[in-house]
Amino acid sequence: DAKTTQPTSMDCAEGRAANLPCNHSTISGNEYVYWYRQIHSQGPQYIIHGLKNNETNEMASLIITEDRKSSTLILPHATLRDTAVYYCIVRLNRMDSSYKLIFGSGTRLLVRP
């Protein structure tokens, strides 16, 4: 099963871009990269996912390197409410299509006023 490596913690200033890196060097060709975040005392929230191409939605952008061994989640204008633990996850593919997500320890992002 592919695993991910993320920094334990990061911080950024409010209004600036937050760039959260993730390494997934053992990812296989048909595995997607998912990002979730967990704000204190809440369940995780889906942010974005991608396979090969860069993706953007109303919450964030996802940049995946050409070799797919790493990716970066970009919050273009971080706000105090973006303070959370961010999880980078590679989705497992099984014959029974369970689509289980394996959460690592994530990156604790602190947005400073």
Add this chain to the structure above:
Amino acid sequence: GAGVSQSPSNKVTEKGKDVELRCDPISGHTALYWYRQRLGQGLEFLIYFQGNSAPDKSGLPSDRFSAERTGESVSTLTIQRTQQEDSAVYLCASSLNRQLIFNYGYTFGSGTRLTVV
């Protein structure tokens, strides 16, 4: 409902007692997942339901843990003879069928905080 609902939100129980945790997924979501999150740690997968059957129970930590789902809707996670190490937040998530999960991911509930004293 509009989101995934879990009850109770908090549960304190004495060691050795049985507890039942309930999850009401989003209406129409055929896939349902239970995860456990110990204090300060990441999420541990427990079990996955597709409809009322559980093709993946690989994360259940012991035979004291069981789960069922009925009517392709409500799921109950039961912990028998609770131990202090069972103290954690138990999170439930649901998703649309496995084709549409590509676009929508999971929706999590807010969890049940279980404290075994």
